[in-house]
Structure formats: C-alpha cells, structure tokens
Amino acid sequence: MTTTALAPAQRPGGTGTATPARRPFALLRHSLALAGRSLTKTMRTPEQLLDVTLQPVIFVVIFVYLLGGAIAGSQHEYLQFLLPAIMVQTAMFASTAIGVNLNTDIKKGVFDRFRSLPIARSAPLIGAVVGDVIRFVVSMVVLLGLGFALGFRFGTSPLLGLSACLLVLVFSFCLSWASVLIGMLVREPGAVQGISFVLMFPLTFGTNMMVQTSTLPGWLQAWVKLNPVTDVMAASRALMLGGPTAAPVLHTLAWSLGMLAVFAPLAVRAYRRRT
Amino acid sequence: MTFAFQAEGLVKRFGATTALAGVDLAARPGTVLGVLGPNGAGKTTAVRILATLLRPDAGRAVVGGLDVVRDADAVRRRIGLTGQYASIDEDLTGAENLVLIGRLLDLRTADARARAAELLARFDLAEAAGRPARTYSGGMRRRLDLAASLVGRPDVIYLDEPTTGLDPAKRDDVWSMVRGLVGDGSTVLLTTQYLEEADALADEITVIDHGRVIAHDTPDDLKRIVGGQTVVVRPADPARLAEAGAILAEVSGHQAESPSRGVLTVPVPGDKAFTEVVRRLDAAGVAVVELSLRLPSLDEVFFTLTGHGTGKSSEEARA
Numbered sequence: 001m002t003t004t005a006l007a008p009a010q011r012p013g014g015t016g017t018a019t020p021a022r023r024p025f026a027l028l029r030h031s032l033a034l035a036g037r038s039l040t041k042t043m044r045t046p047e048q049l050l051d052v053t054l055q056p057v058i059f060v061v062i063f064v065y066l067l068g069g070a071i072a073g074s075q076h077e078y079l080q081f082l083l084p085a086i087m088v089q090t091a092m093f094a095s096t097a098i099g100v101n102l103n104t105d106i107k108k109g110v111f112d113r114f115r116s117l118p119i120a121r122s123a124p125l126i127g128a129v130v131g132d133v134i135r136f137v138v139s140m141v142v143l144l145g146l147g148f149a150l151g152f153r154f155g156t157s158p159l160l161g162l163s164a165c166l167l168v169l170v171f172s173f174c175l176s177w178a179s180v181l182i183g184m185l186v187r188e189p190g191a192v193q194g195i196s197f198v199l200m201f202p203l204t205f206g207t208n209m210m211v212q213t214s215t216l217p218g219w220l221q222a223w224v225k226l227n228p229v230t231d232v233m234a235a236s237r238a239l240m241l242g243g244p245t246a247a248p249v250l251h252t253l254a255w256s257l258g259m260l261a262v263f264a265p266l267a268v269r270a271y272r273r274r275t
Numbered sequence: 276m277t278f279a280f281q282a283e284g285l286v287k288r289f290g291a292t293t294a295l296a297g298v299d300l301a302a303r304p305g306t307v308l309g310v311l312g313p314n315g316a317g318k319t320t321a322v323r324i325l326a327t328l329l330r331p332d333a334g335r336a337v338v339g340g341l342d343v344v345r346d347a348d349a350v351r352r353r354i355g356l357t358g359q360y361a362s363i364d365e366d367l368t369g370a371e372n373l374v375l376i377g378r379l380l381d382l383r384t385a386d387a388r389a390r391a392a393e394l395l396a397r398f399d400l401a402e403a404a405g406r407p408a409r410t411y412s413g414g415m416r417r418r419l420d421l422a423a424s425l426v427g428r429p430d431v432i433y434l435d436e437p438t439t440g441l442d443p444a445k446r447d448d449v450w451s452m453v454r455g456l457v458g459d460g461s462t463v464l465l466t467t468q469y470l471e472e473a474d475a476l477a478d479e480i481t482v483i484d485h486g487r488v489i490a491h492d493t494p495d496d497l498k499r500i501v502g503g504q505t506v507v508v509r510p511a512d513p514a515r516l517a518e519a520g521a522i523l524a525e526v527s528g529h530q531a532e533s534p535s536r537g538v539l540t541v542p543v544p545g546d547k548a549f550t551e552v553v554r555r556l557d558a559a560g561v562a563v564v565e566l567s568l569r570l571p572s573l574d575e576v577f578f579t580l581t582g583h584g585t586g587k588s589s590e591e592a593r594a
Contacts, residue, residue: 026381029378029381030378030379033375033378033379034375034379036375037364037367037371037375040366040367040371041364041366041367044366044407045366108360108362108365109358109360109361109362109363109420110362110363110364112328112356112358112362113356113362113363113376113423113424114379115327115328116326116327116328116351116354116356117351117376117379117380117427118348118349118351118352118380119379123379
C-alpha cells in the first residue's frame with residue numbers, strides 16, 4: 001500500500017511550522033494559552049468566585065465572634081491566631097473546585113477539540129490549574145482585606161506576610177492536582193464535590209487552626225502532628241506573626257513538591273485514559 | 276492506489292460491546308467518503324479512531340501515510356474534526372474560540388487573529404465574532420465548529436453527522452460548505468444517517484451496520500443495488516390500502532412496506548415505474564393524498580442490503 005502525504009509546504013500557510021525541537025516551549029505556550037482561556041471564562045462569569053469570596057468572610061465572622069471570646073478570651077488575639085490558618089483552609093477548599101469544574105468541562109465537546117490538536121495531553125490540565133490561581137488570589141485578598149478591617153496586623157513585615165500568601169498559593173497549586181485527579185477518576189461532578197469535601201474536613205479541621213494542639217485529646221494530637229496541613233499553617237503563622245520559619249516552610253515546600261510529583265502525573269494519566 | 280486516509284480491519288470494543296468488528300475505510304485525496312449507517316453502527320467510533328481520539332484494539336489506520344497511533348501528533352497537524360456536538364467553548368466569543376485554536380496550533384498571535392477573521396467572514400459569522408458562543412443559534416454553532424476545525428488548514432476533515440438537528444435551509448448551507456472544502460483540495464469523511472445526504476456529497480459511500488461494512492460503492496451503484504428510488508403512496512381512504520398495495524407490488528415486483536399507518540412504500544427501478552403507478556391508481560379510482568418519488572431511506576437501504584431494517588428506526592416508524 002502506498003500513501004502519500006501532502007507536504008506541509010504544499011499547504012498554503014500550513015501549520016506544520018512547529019518542530020519537535022520547540023517542544024518544551026510549546027508545552028509552556030499551549031498551557032498559558034489555555035490558562036488564558038480559563039481566566040477569560042472566570043472573568044466572564046464572576047459568580048463562580050462567590051464561594052472563595054464568601055467562605056473566608058463567613059468563617060472569620062463565625063470563629064472570631066462566635067468562638068473567639070470563649071477560646072482566646074480576646075477577639076483581637078484570636079483573630080491574629082486564626083487568620084494565617086484560615087487562609088490555608090480557604091485556599092484548600094478553593095482547590096476542590098477545579099476537580100469539579102474539569103469533570104464538567106471534560107464532558108463538553110471542547111475537550112475533544114483539544115484532544116484532536118497537536119498539543120501535549122497535559123496542556124489542558126496545566127492550563128486549567130494555572131488559570132485557577134485567580135481563585136486563590138481572590139480568596140486571599142478578601143480574607144486579608146477583612147482581616148485588616150477587623151484589626152489584624154502582620155507581626156513581622158509586609159514582605160514576610162506576603163511571602164506567607166505566596167507559600168500558601170504554592171501549596172494550594174500543588175494540592176489542586178489531587179483535586180484534578182479526583183475529577184478525572186470520578187464520573188459525576190457531584191461525587192467529585194462529595195469526595196473532595198470528605199477529604200478536606202479532616203485535613204483542615206484536624207489541625208491547630210482553631211485551638212492549640214495541647215488542648216486536644218491524645219489521639220487527635222497524634223493526627224494533628226502527622227497532618228501536613230499543620231506544617232503549612234505553622235509556616236503561615238510564622239511568616240505573618242513571627243517565630244521560627246525555616247522548618248515549617250521547608251516542610252511545606254517538601255509536601256508541595258511531593259504532591260505535585262505524585263498527583264500531576266497520575267492526573268494526566270487518568271485524563272489520557274478517560275474517553 | 277493512493278489514499279488521503281485509510282483504515283484496515285479496525286476493531287474496537289467497549290467492555291462487552293463490540294463497536295467495530297473489522298472496518299475498512301479509505302478515500303482518495305480531494306474526494307468525499309460518505310459513511311452511512313444508523314445510530315450505534317460504529318460511525319463515530321471509526322471517526323474517533325481516525326482522529327486519534329481512540330486507539331483501535333486491532334487493525335490500523337493511516338492519515339497521509341502517518342499511523343494514527345504511532346504518529347498521533349503528526350496526524351493531528353493534518354486533520355480537522357467537527358463532531359456531532361459542537362466542540363466550541365460556550366463562554367468564549369466566536370473570535371476567541373478560533374484565536375485560541377490558532378495559538379494552540381503554534382500560529383503567532385497576529386496570524387491567529389488574521390486566520391480567525393478570515394474564517395469568521397467565510398462562515399458568515401463576522402458580525403457575531405464578538406459575542407459569546409452561548410448566544411449563537413444552532414446553525415451558527417455548527418458553522419463556528421466547522422471554522423474551528425479549519426484553522427490549521429487540514430488536509431483531511433472529519434465531519435461527524437454535521438447536519439443532524441439542522442433545519443433544511445441550514446443543512447443546505449452545510450452542504451455547500453462541504454463542497455467548498457473539497458473545492459479547496461481537502462479530503463472529507465462525512466458520516467450521516469441519510470442516503471440523500473451521502474448521495475448529494477459523497478464520491479463513494481461505505482455503509483456500516485453493527486460495526487461491519489455491509490456495502491461500499493459509488494452513490495449511483497449503491498442506488499442501483501437498493502432499488503434506486505422509492506414510491507410513497509397514501510390513499511385518501513385507508514380502507515383501500517390493500518388495493519393500492521397490490522398495484523405497487525405488481526408494478527415494482529416487491530412487496531410494499533408500510534412504514535407508518537396509512538402509508539405504503541416500495542422501491543422501484545426507475546421513473547417509468549412511477550408513471551405506471553400513477554396510471555394504475557387512477558384507473559382503479561384510488562384517490563391519494565400523498566404520492567411521491569424519493570430516494571430510499573436508510574431503513575430501506577438496510578432492508579435491501581441485510582434483509583432487516585436498522586432495528587431501532589423501523590420500530591420507531593411502526594410505533
């Protein structure tokens with residue numbers, strides 16, 4: 001059998017210009033183009049950001065005003081203690097949305113289009129995760145804005161305070177890949193939501209976010225010490241309020257890279273297999 | 276023989292279901308291959324394999340000499356796909372949809388914009404270019420979808436039931452677009468459930484049923500096999516159905532079928548038979564409210580080729 005291909009040159013303005021040598025940059029370019037798509041979609045339907053806008057407000061108000069007096073004796077002191085940790089929790093809950101969104105998105109024809117284009121299989125996923133960074137940024141801006149209005153102040157410096165935000169952003173970005181994996185493995189968006197929440201509750205509440213670890217029963221203390229989110233919250237507190245930063249920050253970065261290294265390839269593999 | 280794309284012995288199973296049980300498809304450059312079959316025949320599965328979206332369990336397929344599994348990326352540079360459901364992003368505008376695809380195809384942003392504008396103009400979407408695709412009508416979505424599959428100037432274009440759900444005027448638009456693509460030198464694979472559509476557009480037709488090829492021919496030869504045309508008769512008085520049926524059977528030499536209550540159809544070899552039916556009905560004094568000559572429906576094609584209908588559609592017709 002003989003088959004002939006029309007050479008790219010024969011096609012007017014053909015697209016066969018990208019050579020394999022440009023691949024690494026191609027993945028970056030394609031992912032950024034798709035992240036831009038994600039961002040445009042979010043900007044066009046800002047109600048998607050309602051959860052990350054309202055959730056920090058509700059949690060701060062409930063915890064500080066309802067429980068703060070009883071727990072810490074002073075609402076201001078409790079706000080200082082709580083806010084750096086609530087930031088971690090809010091970002092983690094925000095990271096669950098991407099699994100749900102991708103699970104819905106992938107059923108639409110547009111993903112077939114992406115699959116039939118000469119781009120890396122991972123590009124649509126990377127693009128979606130990068131585009132979702134806006135959700136974390138919005139939730140942090142709302143949380144810090146509210147915190148400052150209620151009297152929260154950095155105990156260190158604005159620069160270190162912002163680096164706490166950056167660290168939480170990195171952690172959430174890496175955690176997003178676990179959400180993407182769930183979104184690829186589970187059939188229905190509702191189930192993705194359910195599974196993500198069941199996982200997020202012990203991870204976020206099973207920490208010293210609300211009270212000192214020493215006040216907890218022994219078995220819970222054991223979990224809190226084991227839970228990597230405790231490290232992230234400790235790092236956030238250390239950078240915003242003061243105290244030793246090196247160990248919790250390094251732990252947080254190690255966990256982040258670990259999650260990225262495990263969940264991102266698994267998510268891409270699950271995406272490839274899903275038809 | 277030189278083919279723009281060719282599939283040999285494609286097999287694809289989904290669990291216990293065999294979607295394709297050894298399908299061969301091929302088209303020469305610059306021609307249209309019509310793939311005709313009912314829902315569930317395996318048309319979409321075959322297109323998805325040729326478009327690198329699915330891997331075959333057995334058999335192989337090449338596009339422009341490149342293997343769809345081994346050289347998937349190179350194949351993706353040569354193909355355009357328009358699915359049954361519009362593969363466009365509802366939240367983006369028409370222009371944004373096309374520019375995004377251009378950039379994913381490594382066009383420079385300015386070139387991607389120029390290409391998008393050119394395609395929007397060609398598909399009569401220039402005025403709607405700045406509106407989100409969710410506000411588009413069904414026909415506009417199909418046109419945008421088709422435009423999206425052409426951004427990379429593909430050699431081979433797959434159109435999976437491009438007219439399903441469109442009204443006749445919109446369908447004619449799509450037909451003329453398909454002819455335009457072939458005029459540009461592209462090769463088209465078109466799946467359809469309508470012999471009329473395959474007849475109007477295709478150079479060759481492959482008929483598939485239950486994952487197997489049951490016929491492959493030019494439209495003219497295929498029509499010759501399935502009896503060319505069909506006479507449809509609806510007597511004004513339902514009581515005279517049997518009488519009309521006898522006349523049809525005498526003229527055509529086939530037993531007339533009743534696809535729905537009060538209607539009779541029978542395949543006839545040529546126009547003369549139709550004149551004969553008209554004359555005899557008149558002579559017998561059978562008044563009719565409907566009397567027409569048309570191409571066979573898919574169900575009738577299947578009845579002739581396999582001895583059974585498409586299953587689903589014949590049951591629906593009788594219901």
